[in-house]
Amino acid sequence: MRRQAWVYLLLVAALLPTLLPIYWVVTISLKSVVDQFAVPPLWFRFAATGEHYRDIFFVRPFGRYLWNSGVVAAVATLLALVLGTAAAYALARLPMKRNWNRHLSFWILSTRMIPPIVTILPLFLLVRDVGLLNTRLALIVVYVGFTLPFVIWMMRGFFEEVPPELEEAALMDGSSRLRALRDIVLPLVAPGLAATAIFCLIIAWNEFLFALILTQTDTVMTLPVGIAGRVTQYEIKWGAMSAAGVLAMLPVFLFALAAQRYLVRGLSLGAVKG
């Protein structure tokens, strides 16, 4: 009994510094400018105001950034899922000569080991040369490449967990591979596919370096870039920036909760962060 108490005490000691900063940014986003940096700090008693949220949506173009982040993440995720699931199925189920499945899988994974700063240099020049700088399309394409290895490795694992006998029975009955994939295998890996989709959304949503370099105008900028541009300025509107921060982290929390069961597997393959 006493040991249990110690465990709880330690856990609370870990939770406090973990959650306090998050709580603080939420309160700053709801405090009027006078209350934000009062000494001593106002922990609980302050008059809540929605002015900063109104500010980011109606005065500053954060609605636009939110939309850009959403569109880029959603389209990139969709494309990466289609391309990646197809490739993963082939790697898991269609053995090629000379162990090519293995070689290809590792080459695909190895592309993730390259630090982004290495690839962004040439990619910036390429994107600029084809005239796609400051377009959402460029960012979508780059994010497809960014999330594809992740999708392939996640889905390959899920496909390998499906007993091959199930498909083979269908194949024996004269069904084609693709049909067996659609009717039998895909429904079985649907939860895994959903989790993979969620992690792709998070990767794209959180990404900063590529977005910083490829999108510099207000109309195509994503949320992290929009925030970054305003906190490196001389005078910072902390209420508005806190509101934007809350806006940027809330969807990720909800998504991650939905896919929590698969979080460990996802993280081992690079979910959340690219």
Place this chain on the structure above:
Amino acid sequence: MAETQESVHGELGRADRRLALLLLAPAVLVLFTLSAYPLFYSIRLSLTTPTGAWTPGHFQRIFSDRLFGTALLQTFLYTAGALALELALGLLLALLLNRSLAGRNLFRTLLLLPMLMPPVVAAVIWRLLYNPSFGLINGTLQSLGVDTSGLLWIAGQRTALASVILVDVWQWTPFMFLLLLAGLQSLPAEPYEAAQMDGATRWQVFRDITWPLLRPTVLVAVLLRLLDLLRVFDQIFILTEGGPGFATETASLYIYRNAFRFVNFHYGAALSFVLLAITTVVSLWLIRMLRGRTPAAERS
């Protein structure tokens, strides 16, 4: 089972191979265009002048670039400091939660939150906390009567690097914690039962059973964090932009600065290969360790 698979593939072999090619081609093409091709392009950049003539000059320049040396050194310090703290704290938390406990899932979920937010947002939050004149930390200290005039955190020449490391520890300890907890939960029960029969102390159990069995998980987690830490950019860009002065400049930031601020893509490309080489060497070393040690850990 292998036989049925063989026979099916025997019959459908050619059609299957064509299908495999069809399914793989788009993904491989995209990956090649977005990762292999840029790499080749970058090699060319790093070896040419802006007019297109070949030169080894950019790589020669790196050797006399003191600033890059400092940036690399700081990247290593950052990596080592953050990695050690994240591993220690993550392991502690994982051991703490690796038992039946009311509310365990809630604790686990809450402890994960920092890792899920965009690093940019984590950095914004910590600027709110660190600000020397109105931040939460100094504000609280002041209301307790502490003189905070010397406490500059990320704005102080000597405290900046430690302060940005702390932000990394805050955000990514959950990552270590979660992977290590999953590793702990998948350990076999038998050795523990045997140890209990022999009356081993808890420290002995940890040293002789848990740690050796957990080693592969630890190495994987360390490898993943290491890859991320060596390339760190986002948080530092928001927190300090490498400052004050040069105190928190890391390799990625320095490369970014050279390529995009000083618009010298050729030199930036050359610099970026140094980072790539370091990352590759370190991760290959860890992967070899992982391959070498896994069977040993399983045998014991």
